[in-house]
Amino acid sequence: MSTALDARFFDGRSSRPLAARLHVQGDALTIAPAPGEAFAPLTVPLGQVRWPERTRHGGRIAQLPQGASVQALDVAAWDAWTAQLGRRESWVVRAQQNWRGVAIALVLLAAATAGMYQWGLPWVARGVTAAIPVRIDALVGAEVLASIDQSLLQPSALPAADQERIRRAFAQMVQAAHPGDAPAWKLEFRRGRDKKLGPNALALPGGTIVLTDELVQLMPPGNDDAVLGVLAHEFGHVRLRHAMRQLVQVSAVGFAVSVAFGDYGTLIGSAPVLLATLGYSRDAEREADTESVRLMRAVGISPRAMVAFFEAIERWRSAQKRAGLDDDAIGLAFSSHPATAERIAFFRDAAEN
Amino acid sequence: MSMDIEAPVEAAPERHPIEFTASGSEYFRIWIVNLLLIVVTLGIYLPWAKVRKLKYFYSNTWVGGDALDFHGEPVKMLRGTAIAAAFLIVYSVGSNFSGWAALAAALAFVALWPALFRAAMRFRLANTSWRGLRFHFAGDTAGAYACMLPPLALALLPVALVGAMAGTAGGETPQALPPVAGGVIGLGMMAFVIGLPYFLWRVKRYQHDNYAIGGLQTRLKADVGVLYGIFIKLIGLSFAAFLVAIVVFGGLAFAGRKSGMGATFVVLAVVLGFGGILLFNILPKSYLQVRLQNLLWSTTGNDLMRFDSRLLLKRYLGLQCKNYLLIFLTLGLYWPFAVVNTRRAQIEAIELQTRIGLDQISQVAGREDPGATGDMAADLFGLDIGM
Numbered sequence: 001m002s003t004a005l006d007a008r009f010f011d012g013r014s015s016r017p018l019a020a021r022l023h024v025q026g027d028a029l030t031i032a033p034a035p036g037e038a039f040a041p042l043t044v045p046l047g048q049v050r051w052p053e054r055t056r057h058g059g060r061i062a063q064l065p066q067g068a069s070v071q072a073l074d075v076a077a078w079d080a081w082t083a084q085l086g087r088r089e090s091w092v093v094r095a096q097q098n099w100r101g102v103a104i105a106l107v108l109l110a111a112a113t114a115g116m117y118q119w120g121l122p123w124v125a126r127g128v129t130a131a132i133p134v135r136i137d138a139l140v141g142a143e144v145l146a147s148i149d150q151s152l153l154q155p156s157a158l159p160a161a162d163q164e165r166i167r168r169a170f171a172q173m174v175q176a177a178h179p180g181d182a183p184a185w186k187l188e189f190r191r192g193r194d195k196k197l198g199p200n201a202l203a204l205p206g207g208t209i210v211l212t213d214e215l216v217q218l219m220p221p222g223n224d225d226a227v228l229g230v231l232a233h234e235f236g237h238v239r240l241r242h243a244m245r246q247l248v249q250v251s252a253v254g255f256a257v258s259v260a261f262g263d264y265g266t267l268i269g270s271a272p273v274l275l276a277t278l279g280y281s282r283d284a285e286r287e288a289d290t291e292s293v294r295l296m297r298a299v300g301i302s303p304r305a306m307v308a309f310f311e312a313i314e315r316w317r318s319a320q321k322r323a324g325l326d327d328d329a330i331g332l333a334f335s336s337h338p339a340t341a342e343r344i345a346f347f348r349d350a351a352e353n
Numbered sequence: 354m355s356m357d358i359e360a361p362v363e364a365a366p367e368r369h370p371i372e373f374t375a376s377g378s379e380y381f382r383i384w385i386v387n388l389l390l391i392v393v394t395l396g397i398y399l400p401w402a403k404v405r406k407l408k409y410f411y412s413n414t415w416v417g418g419d420a421l422d423f424h425g426e427p428v429k430m431l432r433g434t435a436i437a438a439a440f441l442i443v444y445s446v447g448s449n450f451s452g453w454a455a456l457a458a459a460l461a462f463v464a465l466w467p468a469l470f471r472a473a474m475r476f477r478l479a480n481t482s483w484r485g486l487r488f489h490f491a492g493d494t495a496g497a498y499a500c501m502l503p504p505l506a507l508a509l510l511p512v513a514l515v516g517a518m519a520g521t522a523g524g525e526t527p528q529a530l531p532p533v534a535g536g537v538i539g540l541g542m543m544a545f546v547i548g549l550p551y552f553l554w555r556v557k558r559y560q561h562d563n564y565a566i567g568g569l570q571t572r573l574k575a576d577v578g579v580l581y582g583i584f585i586k587l588i589g590l591s592f593a594a595f596l597v598a599i600v601v602f603g604g605l606a607f608a609g610r611k612s613g614m615g616a617t618f619v620v621l622a623v624v625l626g627f628g629g630i631l632l633f634n635i636l637p638k639s640y641l642q643v644r645l646q647n648l649l650w651s652t653t654g655n656d657l658m659r660f661d662s663r664l665l666l667k668r669y670l671g672l673q674c675k676n677y678l679l680i681f682l683t684l685g686l687y688w689p690f691a692v693v694n695t696r697r698a699q700i701e702a703i704e705l706q707t708r709i710g711l712d713q714i715s716q717v718a719g720r721e722d723p724g725a726t727g728d729m730a731a732d733l734f735g736l737d738i739g740m
Contacts, residue, residue, distance in 0.1 A: 010484055010486075011485065012486070013485075013486075014485075014712075014714070014715045014716070015483075015567065015712055015713070017419075052412065053405070055409055056376065056379050057374045057379055057413055058375065058413040059413075059419075061420065061422045063422070063424065067485065067716075068485065069422070069485045071419070071420070092386060092390070095386050096383050096405075097382070099382070101386070102382045102385050106385050106389075109389040112393055113392060
């Protein structure tokens with residue numbers, strides 16, 4: 001049927017090239033000796049030939065069964081000859097071989113990456129987090145606490161009676177909102193080593209909530225409503241396992257970056273560091289705020305307490321700025337998420353309804 | 354078998370250049386499409402991407418006028434990818450949770466890595482062909498463990514062991530390491546650093562002693578003393594770079610205090626940052642790569658065929674500076690171009706010299722079909738098997 005193509009034939013046993021002539025008849029490729037060459041002609045079903053893909057640079061080698069192969073003498077002639085065999089190229093090759101295809105791929109890649117980051121990643125993180133036993137959260141949490149105890153925190157100076165009062169009120173609140181189905185939690189009182197941490201609270205994986213003395217002292221003494229509101233917010237992070245979800249997400253992003261650039265060594269980093277440098281997403285904060293309102297309502301505290309608290313913390317923050325101090329020591333900490341107008345409005349609305 | 358062809362040793366060898374004809378722009382296109390498909394398929398496409406990339410690089414590597422070819426089949430490699438990925442996930446997740454889990458992960462890594470490394474070499478060579486003949490990796494498992502177990506154990510185990518013990522003993526009040534533990538880590542590290550050139554030489558000898566095509570197997574004749582010389586010079590180079598950095602930064606800090614900050618400060622910071630990367634990353638890395646390649650490939654071969662590598666440090670260093678700068682300026686898009694031009698510089702510096710006709714090599718053993726797990730694991734862990 002077709003015209004013949006001159007090529008080099010290797011039998012797979014010797015490095016000696018044999019001058020060959022290829023032609024296709026029906027569904028079979030025949031490799032016959034060129035004039036002056038002597039070897040037994042070989043006929044191979046077309047389906048068993050592993051054809052090379054078309055590239056702008058590089059040789060063409062078709063792999064035949066039993067290790068034999070034919071190699072192009074002239075790449076352009078080879079491409080023209082295989083094209084008239086009517087073999088369709090895969091769309092991957094066609095995309096790779098023209099700039100329009102690559103431009104489309106680049107746009108799709110950007111879109112797919114953005115989509116993954118926006119929806120795929122949280123979805124995967126939720127699923128993976130659900131699959132991780134809660135015991136592991138506690139292990140990670142203990143490690144994070146040990147590390148920040150060494151670097152950022154010192155023992156609380158709050159009178160034991162005050163600690164006990166807050167702990168009891170919070171337990172009551174959790175019990176009222178989640179009778180019987182509350183996750184394990186533990187309240188730890190600490191004091192910041194320097195002025196940076198300030199009035200703060202953070203939820204660690206495994207249910208440990210750290211509360212600083214400065215936060216308890218921020219509001220007028222005797223009224224724990226705002227403190228309980230903040231604790232309820234942290235309890236929301238605990239109940240929804242936000243810290244663990246964040247950890248899974250960060251690891252997944254690291255993995256994806258390494259796949260693209262072929263450097264996977266950086267993946268094996270340490271979890272506490274990653275966790276400490278990244279904050280929660282806005283969605284996670286919103287979910288925790290909703291939980292906070294639910295807990296406050298369960299014991300009859302008005303969400304308005306949180307509005308007053310946010311105002312107080314904003315005053316503290318501007319005082320910090322005037323003193324030239326930054327307050328973003330830990331991303332997970334309560335105070336590093338600015339009290340946006342949106343969040344204040346959320347608690348104000350909750351108080352009115 | 355063609356080994357019995359007696360070549361007159363005195364005759365000048367035939368020289369065969371090695372050419373690399375890949376282009377950065379074409380690899381860019383392959384890379385982008387590969388990345389898209391990896392993202393869209395959530396990683397399942399990885400073996401297909403790898404085969405496309407390797408086939409492209411191999412079909413552009415011409416040894417004595419004939420291109421290499423890669424024979425790995427993506428579907429078969431998928432299983433190896435899954436095993437390697439599971440291993441990686443268990444390892445990286447496991448080592449994060451507790452001291453003992455990290456120790457177990459480190460132990461598993463040390464115990465498995467030499468076998469995986471050998472499997473990777475076997476897979477890569479068995480699936481590489483030239484002139485219709487498959488390459489072959491002749492190294493055995495015992496050899497892999499003998500050369501890799503000591504450095505791996507020295508580097509990983511003391512740290513993991515002490516980490517595990519500190520994690521449990523510390524309990525309530527985590528405190529500084531006991532002096533014994535510090536001593537163990539210190540001694541392990543010192544032995545590792547002093548032995549590094551020797552360990553590297555052992556691993557490279559294991560690799561270069563076991564490359565084979567047809568009946569021809571290579572041997573590495575490099576002397577470990579030369580390797581120590583390279584490392585000592587590298588230390589000297591790093592020290593000189595350190596001194597230069599101190600003088601430059603100190604001088605600028607002094608000048609900066611006088612003049613205050615301005616727009617020039619930003620420009621200066623960028624230039625200094627790049628200078629720092631050049632001094633402490635590009636320069637030592639390039640030096641080591643160039644010297645190692647020239648040493649190892651110029652001493653690899655046998656009576657009938659051998660290699661000669663003449664990679665020039667000055668040109669290679671210039672190329673790497675250009676690559677880093679352009680990768681930075683294009684936010685990573687220049688990466689495939691950098692890969693191609695680095696590969697070209699490395700490959701085209703090597704020449705094949707034979708005292709046997711290129712037509713006279715023949716396959717002796719039956720074909721083998723080793724699994725892809727090791728090769729995919731090497732990829733996923735970011736360890737270069739040096740192919």
